[in-house]
Amino acid sequence: MKPIVVYTRAWRSGVGLYAQGLVEGLAAAGSEVLFIAPAGYPEDRTARLGNVRRIRPVRELIDGGSRPRRAFLSLARVAGGLGALLAARFASNRFIVSIPDPFVFAIWPLMLLRLTGAKVVFVCHDPEPHSWSLPARWRWLERTGYRLVYGCASVIVVLSEAGRAPLVRSFDVPTDKIVVTPHGAFDVPAAGPAPGSNLLLAFGTIRRNKQVALAMEAVIAARSAGCPVRMIVAGGRDPNDPTYLDECQAIAARCPDGLIMETGFIADERVDELLAACDALLMPYTDFNSQSGVAVIAGMAGRPVIAAPAGGIADLIAAGLAAVEIPTPVDLDGVTRSILAFYATPKAEWSDRAARGRVLLGQALAWPQIGRQLAELFD
Incomplete structure (x- = not known):
């Protein structure tokens, strides 16, 4: 059986933990996984899984550093990640993408995967952005980017029932292309009884x-x-x-x-x-x-x-x-x-x-x- 390739640019916060949890879940269910993502922060739990192979592009610089250095590391992360994604096509035709790179970079590799016969499952965390990146006069361009990415997917996974409607209403995604799968439970320690701290x-x-x-x-x-x-x-x-x-x-x-x-x-x-x-x-x-x-x-x-x-x-x-x-x-x-x-x-x-x-x-x-x-x- 060919491995399932999981790709994301996320490596910290909730979206980074989601990707790691998903890989752990796939591995626990018996799948071989090729996980392409920067090393997790503060730890990379997937590193210890026997049926998971890791490819770690460099991380971008979040805090500190000069603007040229931040830009260089961001571009290096994009190039390393998408290069590994395309190379993985020689080993598999099964891909899961969660939190991809910006549209201008991500669309072309996703198109190429589909054109070469790969099946791409796109995990859609936010059917519409919580806040738009571009000014209102350029909103159409951002919407076009979302529409193209959704069009590249074989299947779109949303994490709640509420995620279906925006995809259909705003981006004309066919209903039979959308699957609801819940967000997994984060591995966080129990905080204990309510402290009554007001x-x-x-x-x-x-x-x-x-x-x-x-x-x-x-x-x-x-x-x-x-x-x-x-x-x-x-x-x-x-x-x-x-x-x-x-x-x-x-x-x-x-x-x-x-x-x-x-x-x-x-x-x-x-x-x-x-x-x-x-x-x-x-x-x-x-x-x-x-x-x-x-x-x-x-x-x-x-x-x-x-x-x-x-x-x-x-x-x-x-x-x-x-x-x-x-x-x-x-x-x-x-x-x-x-x-x-x-x-x-x-x-x-x-x-x-x-x-x-x-x-x-x-x-x-x-x-x-x-x-x-x-x-x-x-x-």
Whole structure:
């Protein structure tokens, strides 16, 4: 049997962990895998798997270094990765692509794979981007890039039921080309019982559709209503909407006792500390049609969420994620009332519900099961 080639440019954060988990799942299900991706950070768990062969292009430079050096390493990563991808065609006709390179680089190799008879399974994390990279007058060009990449795929895998509709509506993808396979469970340590710290957490890239600013205003409103809640906002600036972080920092400045900002990349060790310290994650998402890696992390750590049932979050709640559902349409009053409702429930009850949710999600989102489902797409 020819190996399954898994390709991604991602090597850190949730998308990097997803690729590593997928490879582990494929290997556990009995597939031989050729994994092409930069070395994982902070560790590359796939390196120890006997039926996985690794090709590691260089990593791009995220922090520090001169602009020419960053550009050189990025281009070296693209060239090394796509070169290895095309070379893998001589060994296999079965490819899984997750988080590809920018369109201008990725489209041509994907086209060549299809033209030479390969089957390409494209894992679509975000059917439409959370924030567009190009200005509005060039939006058509970015949409064309998405349409071409989707057209290169033999099968498109979305990570939640909510991911189907945007592909059909916005990109004319045939419905029989779309398969739903859940996002796997991250291997995160259990955070233990709810500490009763009156601390909430907003985690991940600080994007407008996550409504971080609204979450912060709701914390201020809940404090005004007598709830001694605080919140840490931990994550990096959205490169496509950099001013949004400034808006959030201005809100934090109005309530320094209740709102703490930790901006930039959050290392895994710090993520574990934040999860252990908080009572729940606050996620009033909107315009969201993908799966939430943050919600998966919360559930697997044994932490409840106060969340809108947007995108794949609704699937996770149905599967067992402990949650207070924010009513839709999401507004300040609804988020505030949801915070107050969460703290009106005893912490012991939340600890029990979150512990049960961790077990249920671990069963529903097991990587070997997901690996088997993707491998069967090639049969």
